[in-house]
Amino acid sequence: MTSEPTxxxxxxxxxxxPDLIAGTVIVLGAGVLLTRTSDMPGMTALLPVTMxxxxxxxxxxxxxxxxxxxxxxxxxxxxxxxDAKRFFGIVASIAIYVAAVALLGFYTATAVMIPVVAxxxxxxxxxxxxxxxxxxxxxxxxxxxxxxxxxLPTEFFLR
Amino acid sequence: MGFKSIxxxxxxxxxxGMSTAALADYPEKRIDxxxxxxxxxxxxxxxxxxxxxxxxxxxxxxxxxxxNMPGASGQIGVTAVAEAKPDGYKIGTYNLPGTMARxxxxxxxxxxxxxxxxxxxxxxxxxxxxxxxxxxxTMDKLVEAAKKRPGAVTVAMSSLGxxxxxxxxxxxxxxxxxxxxxxxxxxxxxxxxxxxxxxxxGIINISEVVAFRDELNVLGIASEKRSSMAEDIPxxxxxxxxxxxxxxxxxxxPANLPENxxxxxxxxxxxxxxxxxxxxxxxxxxxxxxxxxxxxxKTLNAEQLELAKRIWETTPWK
Amino acid sequence: xxxNLIDALPSVLSMxxxxxxxVGVVAGICVGALPxxxxxxxxxxLIPFTxxxxxxxxLGMMAGIYNGAMYGGSIxxxxxxxxxxxAAVATSFDGYPMAQQGRGGYALQVAVxxxxxxxxxxxxxxxxxxxxxxKVTLLFGPTEIFWVAxxxxxxxxxxxxxxxxxxxxxxxxxxxxxxxxxxxITGAERYTFGHLxxxxxxxxxxxxxxxxxxxxxxxxxxxxRDFDTENTGRLNTTSIWKxxxxxxxxxxxxxxxxxxxxxxxxxxxxxxxxxxxLSYNEARRASKNPDDWGKGEPEGVAASETSNNADTAAxxxxxxxxxxxxxxVAAVMLGGLLIHGLQPGPMLFRDNPxxxxxxxxxxxxxAILLIFLGGALATNSFAQVLRLPRPLLGAIxxxxxxxxxxxxxxxxxDVYLMLGFGLIGYFMDKLKFPLPxxxxxxxLGGFAEQNLRLAxxxxxxxxxxxxxxxxxxxxxxxxxxxILSPLFSRLMRARKAKRVAE
Numbered sequence: 003m004t005s006e007p008t009x010x011x012x013x014x015x016x017x018x019x020p021d022l023i024a025g026t027v028i029v030l031g032a033g034v035l036l037t038r039t040s041d042m043p044g045m046t047a048l049l050p051v052t053m054x055x056x057x058x059x060x061x062x063x064x065x066x067x068x069x070x071x072x073x074x075x076x077x078x079x080x081x082x083x084x085d086a087k088r089f090f091g092i093v094a095s096i097a098i099y100v101a102a103v104a105l106l107g108f109y110t111a112t113a114v115m116i117p118v119v120a121x122x123x124x125x126x127x128x129x130x131x132x133x134x135x136x137x138x139x140x141x142x143x144x145x146x147x148x149x150x151x152x153x154l155p156t157e158f159f160l161r
Numbered sequence: 162m163g164f165k166s167i168x169x170x171x172x173x174x175x176x177x178g179m180s181t182a183a184l185a186d187y188p189e190k191r192i193d194x195x196x197x198x199x200x201x202x203x204x205x206x207x208x209x210x211x212x213x214x215x216x217x218x219x220x221x222x223x224x225x226x227x228x229n230m231p232g233a234s235g236q237i238g239v240t241a242v243a244e245a246k247p248d249g250y251k252i253g254t255y256n257l258p259g260t261m262a263r264x265x266x267x268x269x270x271x272x273x274x275x276x277x278x279x280x281x282x283x284x285x286x287x288x289x290x291x292x293x294x295x296x297x298x299t300m301d302k303l304v305e306a307a308k309k310r311p312g313a314v315t316v317a318m319s320s321l322g323x324x325x326x327x328x329x330x331x332x333x334x335x336x337x338x339x340x341x342x343x344x345x346x347x348x349x350x351x352x353x354x355x356x357x358x359x360x361x362x363g364i365i366n367i368s369e370v371v372a373f374r375d376e377l378n379v380l381g382i383a384s385e386k387r388s389s390m391a392e393d394i395p396x397x398x399x400x401x402x403x404x405x406x407x408x409x410x411x412x413x414x415p416a417n418l419p420e421n422x423x424x425x426x427x428x429x430x431x432x433x434x435x436x437x438x439x440x441x442x443x444x445x446x447x448x449x450x451x452x453x454x455x456x457x458x459k460t461l462n463a464e465q466l467e468l469a470k471r472i473w474e475t476t477p478w479k
Numbered sequence: 480x481x482x483n484l485i486d487a488l489p490s491v492l493s494m495x496x497x498x499x500x501x502v503g504v505v506a507g508i509c510v511g512a513l514p515x516x517x518x519x520x521x522x523x524x525l526i527p528f529t530x531x532x533x534x535x536x537x538l539g540m541m542a543g544i545y546n547g548a549m550y551g552g553s554i555x556x557x558x559x560x561x562x563x564x565x566a567a568v569a570t571s572f573d574g575y576p577m578a579q580q581g582r583g584g585y586a587l588q589v590a591v592x593x594x595x596x597x598x599x600x601x602x603x604x605x606x607x608x609x610x611x612x613x614k615v616t617l618l619f620g621p622t623e624i625f626w627v628a629x630x631x632x633x634x635x636x637x638x639x640x641x642x643x644x645x646x647x648x649x650x651x652x653x654x655x656x657x658x659x660x661x662x663x664i665t666g667a668e669r670y671t672f673g674h675l676x677x678x679x680x681x682x683x684x685x686x687x688x689x690x691x692x693x694x695x696x697x698x699x700x701x702x703x704r705d706f707d708t709e710n711t712g713r714l715n716t717t718s719i720w721k722x723x724x725x726x727x728x729x730x731x732x733x734x735x736x737x738x739x740x741x742x743x744x745x746x747x748x749x750x751x752x753x754x755x756x757l758s759y760n761e762a763r764r765a766s767k768n769p770d771d772w773g774k775g776e777p778e779g780v781a782a783s784e785t786s787n788n789a790d791t792a793a794x795x796x797x798x799x800x801x802x803x804x805x806x807x808v809a810a811v812m813l814g815g816l817l818i819h820g821l822q823p824g825p826m827l828f829r830d831n832p833x834x835x836x837x838x839x840x841x842x843x844x845x846a847i848l849l850i851f852l853g854g855a856l857a858t859n860s861f862a863q864v865l866r867l868p869r870p871l872l873g874a875i876x877x878x879x880x881x882x883x884x885x886x887x888x889x890x891x892x893d894v895y896l897m898l899g900f901g902l903i904g905y906f907m908d909k910l911k912f913p914l915p916x917x918x919x920x921x922x923l924g925g926f927a928e929q930n931l932r933l934a935x936x937x938x939x940x941x942x943x944x945x946x947x948x949x950x951x952x953x954x955x956x957x958x959x960x961x962i963l964s965p966l967f968s969r970l971m972r973a974r975k976a977k978r979v980a981e
Contacts, residue, residue: 024910028648035655038670043479046667049928053655060648067644082909085701092700093902096693096877100898103881104891116874123700123870134871142882152524153228154885199888200526201814209530209818227527231888233675240675266666268673315937321666343936346663346929349802349823350747356801359620360937369802372824445820479666 020082022068028061088123095119107157113139187249187422188223194412195253197238199231203368204254206446207283207410214439218429234320236263239413243271247415249422252279257409261466262322265473273466277418278458280430281411283443284451285366286384287328288394290377292358298378300400303362307338315341317351317363321478322469325364328383328406330472332364335402352377366408367391368447383407390449409465410448411458427455483828484606487836490535491844499536500841503543504848505857510544511551512861514561514692515880517684518548520887522811526818534819534834539841541812546845548808549751549788550594550853553780554861557586561695561876565687566751566787568918569759573772573779584858586780588722591853593733593781597788598846600737601744605792606839610828612793613800616745618950621933625945626954627746628927631753631919633961634760638915645912653920656681660925664932676892683752683807685884685893686921689900692880694908697901699873719854729781732762736782740789745796747803751787753922756915758786764965788849792842799823799835 032054039047039054083089095115102111116138117131125131146152192215196208205227212225219225230238239260242253255276263269291297297306307314318325321344329340345351348365355363356376367388370379374391381397382388383406397404414426433439434452443450453461472478490496510521521544529537552564557574570590577586604612619627639646659670660680671677736758743754762782763772772779794805795812802823804810813823821831828835865872884897907914931945938944946952 020910024906024912035670042662042667042669043665045932046662046665046669049924050655050658050669053651053658053924056651057648057655060644060651063644064648082906088701089697092697096697096898096901099877100881100891100894103894108881112878116871116878119700119874119877120868120871123873124702125868125870127868130868131871134867134875138875138878142878146882150524150528152528152886153889154882155891199811199814200523201811201817203817205814206817206820209527229527229889231679232890233678236678237675237890267668312939320663341936341939343933344664345933347803353617353747353797353801353803354620357617357620359622372822372826375825442820446817447820447822 019068019072021064025061025064025068028064029058032057032061092123095122103155105158107160108154109139109143110157112142187419187425188219188221190223190250192219192223192225192249193251194225194227195238195242195251196227196229197231197235197254197256198229200229203448204235204256204410205229207443207448208254208412210439210442210446210448211282211412211433214433214436215429218432219425234263235259236267236269240270242413243275243415245415247277247417247419249414249418249426252412252414252426255281255411255413257281257324257411257462258327258465258469259323261462262327262469262473264466265469266322266477266479273462275416276413277416277423278455278462279412279414279423279426280434280455281409281453281458281461282430282434282450283410283448284384284407285324285368285410285449286382286388286405286407287325287364288367288370288382289332289380290352290355290363290365290370291361291380292355293376293378294358295361295378297362298380300380300397300402303380304336304338306361307336307340311339312341314338314362315343315360317343317345317354317360319348319351319365320344320346324366324406324408326478327468327472328364328404330476331404331406332402335404367394368449371447388449390444390447409461411453423455430454481607483832484836484839487833488840490833491539491837491840495533496535496539496837496841497844499539500543500844501848501852503540504547504845504852505543506540507544507547507549508551508554508853508857509547511548511563511567512554512857513879513883514555514559514563514695514876515688515883517564517688517883518545518552518808519682519684519811520883521548522808522815524886526811526815529815530818534821535837535841537815537819538834538838539845541815542838542841543845543848545791545808545812546594546598546788546842546849547853549598549791550591550784550849552787553590553594553784554587554858555865557583557590557780558862558865559695561692562687564751564787565683565918565922566755566790567783568687568691568752568915569755569783570780570787572759572783572915573774573776576773576775577777577780580775582775582777583862585722586777587858588719588854589726589729589777589780590784591719591849591858592723592726593729593736593784594788594853595846595849596733597737597740597785598791598849599843601741601789601792602839602843602846604741605796605842606836609796609800612745612796616747616797616801616803618948619746620948621930621937622945622948623950623954624746625927625930625934626951626958628923628930630954630958630961631757631923632927633958634756635916635919638756638913638919642911642913645910646916649907649912649914650916650920653917654924655920656686656917657921657923657925658928663929664936674892676888676890676896680925681896681921682887682893683918683921684887685897686900687918688880688884689897690904690907690914690917692876693897693901694905696873696876696880697905699869699876702869719850726777726781729778731765732778732782733785735761735765736785737789740786741793743786744790744793744805747797747801747805750806750922751790751794751808752918754786754790755783756919758782764961788846792839792846795842799827800825 036054039051099115116135120131194208196205198204208227212227215225216223230241235256245251264272297303343360348369351363354360367390371390379394381400382394383397383404510516522541548564552562552567553570556562556567556571557578560571560575562568562571574586635650659677661668661678739758740754759782763769794809798804798809798813804813884893934944
């Protein structure tokens with residue numbers, strides 16, 4: 003929702019300095035948000051305008067430093083992804099999990115997610131995975147359903 | 162234990178089940194009571210205190226379960242009630258004038274016609290308080306101070322667009338003087354700023370002042386009659402100021418509730434209110450009670466909306 | 480009043496009430512130690528459940544959870560660099576480097592002893608000094624609170640880290656996040672984009688979990704995060720009783736941090752994380768070897784953990800006497816009191832002494848119990864949990880994070896928000912943007928702004944009000960001292976060096 007380097011980092015192919023992308027995202031994000039302050043009363047807008055202006059200024063400095071650094075070839079840019087495919091796999095699993103919790107219910111989604119994710123990302127012990135799944139999901143169910151009567155998103159078959 | 166006795170037992174079970182269903186079909190499952198605030202607030206305590214009495218008077222071994230949906234000063238919870246199916250299994254708490262004021266100062270997904278008004282049970286009148294060591298300890302001195310230097314009297318209150326804010330507008334009209342609003346977030350911080358002498362006066366509710374009588378001067382109470390929680394505080398009317406205002410808390414259901422369900426609920430609320438145990442529990446939790454049932458509550462709501470509109474049009478607060 | 484204290488003791492020592500405190504401390508340590516779950520969440524889940532309970536049982540559990548979680552938060556902060564609670568952020572500065580050096584066990588022992596000491600001091604202060612300290616709280620109006628917030632911001636200088644531009648970007652981002660929601664003074668909405676869920680602002684737990692717990696979970700699944708499981712898994716713990724004598728040299732830090740924790744506690748709205756940041760900063764300033772800090776200095780762990788526990792019971796002083804909670808957790812606990820018909824205020828002490836003073840005893844017992852329950856057994860078993868195969872641990876943290884954020888308000892919106900912060904946090908971490916300034920900015924940004932504007936309203940727009948009261952003048956003096964003293968001491972050192980040279 004805000005101005006940090008979230009989306010565009012996908013474009014961080016080898017050549018470009020990630021700081022350059024971060025700076026650009028910060029400047030653009032803060033700029034867009036700055037246009038939103040126009041309909042606020044004076045005192046309300048004061049601090050947001052100050053902060054966003056500061057962010058733009060700092061973003062510009064960050065970009066400027068990247069340009070200088072590139073010209074001088076002093077520091078090697080930071081490497082963002084060791085394995086971009088794996089990273090997007092993880093982000094996708096988290097997104098699917100959260101969507102599944104909302105659609106199917108907490109316990110169903112969790113009972114499926116834990117073994118699948120652990121398996122996919124390298125823990126290949128069927129016994130271990132299933133045991134951990136049982137202990138974790140069961141433990142949460144005991145605490146939240148039996149002891150506390152606290153509701154997590156309801157299961158699709160109970161609605 | 163032959164086949165015959167089993168058959169008789171089965172028939173008995175069946176018939177008894179059918180007869181209750183015919184007599185009173187509502188309630189036949191769990192009722193959710195939505196509270197728009199976190200557990201432990203004034204509205205939440207009112208709901209939790211009322212729930213067991215409703216269970217008792219609705220009968221059918223029904224359970225009334227309080228569900229907290231906090232956020233946006235109650236608006237998230239009350240919107241959920243307005244949008245629920247009108248079957249009597251989802252009811253909610255309702256705060257005045259806040260809920261109606263939100264239809265003016267924010268985009269609300271509900272309006273005064275979105276609800277079936279069940280019962281308003283709490284009426285918490287406003288009071289004017291000043292620090293204990295303040296020279297201003299009567300209404301006359303307050304008005305004098307406010308007139309001497311317009312805006313010099315600073316008023317601590319809990320929020321904008323709430324009962325305390327509306328009361329200040331009424332006070333401004335009645336006394337023809339100017340005051341400076343200092344909106345804290347919540348009445349306890351406002352009260353503490355007052356006790357520390359950082360502001361001139363404060364507008365809070367009687368329930369929030371009874372525990373602090375030794376630390377604060379109370380200039381008057383904005384009710385028709387003196388409050389049973391503090392008999393010694395004079396009303397503003399007694400002092401010649403026509404000021405009646407307060408925070409109201411009650412219960413509503415979605416609009417178009419079936420008539421038999423509504424009647425059953427109203428009856429249960431009436432019986433709850435008349436229960437001495439309920440009155441005692443409410444008093445213990447610091448809630449001054451006053452009942453407005455069904456159509457009376459609806460009228461009350463319309464009055465509050467009218468007041469909010471009038472203030473919003475003349476002096477919008479944002 | 481002190482007679483009431485003694486009178487309240489027998490009922491606290493009854494089996495059921497004592498058990499409630501023990502259960503609370505254990506539950507609190509677990510909640511604090513599990514990444515994603517927080518004390519705020521645990522107590523808000525507990526409150527509706529306590530409606531039908533005996534008040535002292537309910538309050539005992541809450542006191543236990545609060546104390547337990549404040550220590551428990553340091554376990555993942557030390558072992559995984561995931562602060563379990565907002566207040567444990569400062570603990571990770573030195574705790575995690577210690578764990579990397581294979582001294583994680585000692586870090587946790589320092590943490591548990593410091594936590595217990597802070598908690599004991601805090602409970603004693605609550606028992607013996609609540610009414611006079613409530614008067615101190617009253618001295619702090621909007622003007623004075625504004626200056627305290629400014630004082631807290633002085634800690635930011637250290638938190639910026641090596642790269643000043645990036646540090647400042649983090650801080651500005653934190654302040655910006657704190658501005659989301661309805662402006663309480665004009666009622667205008669800021670960056671809510673029409674979402675009712677954003678009107679009350681962004682809960683710190685949502686931000687903290689997103690920034691601090693989700694990126695490591697992603698890292699665990701990526702298997703690239705530099706966890707030295709060999710070292711962090713082996714805690715090398717000796718018996719805690721043998722370790723204590725070696726810690727006595729931290730006594731100055733313990734004393735200083737306890738005072739800071741109690742002081743921040745009695746101020747409305749500041750909270751344990753500010754106490755921890757401030758006391759870490761002050762301890763570092765007083766240290767002879769400030770350059771070792773952030774690289775595994777046990778005294779840093781001691782400073783942060785002492786003060787975040789010294790904040791617990793002290794935060795209840797304004798909550799019980801004035802109804803204004805000192806921390807987010809105390810705010811939730813106040814709800815727990817109200818639900819039992821216990822209205823805050825001076826009358827509370829007169830009308831329900833056995834409950835109020837009993838509650839205070841429970842705080843004291845909870846703090847003492849920390850040493851026994853939080854010692855070797857608890858820390859070793861959590862170290863075992865954290866040694867689970869990484870993909871499994873990652874999957875479990877993702878689920879815990881969901882529970883922890885969802886349960887605060889019972890809505891999905893907060894979870895989506897947290898995921899957004901998680902992505903931001905991941906890239907910030909990768910691009911070496913420091914995270915602590917975000918937390919500090921979120922805590923202090925909106926807080927300072929609101930109080931400044933309230934003060935200006937009271938002063939009729941006149942800026943003179945900011946220096947009008949004696950309390951404000953003292954605070955301004957302290958801030959100047961803190962800012963100027965390093966310059967001054969450098970000057971003195973230079974002069975001394977010159978003299979030696981001559």
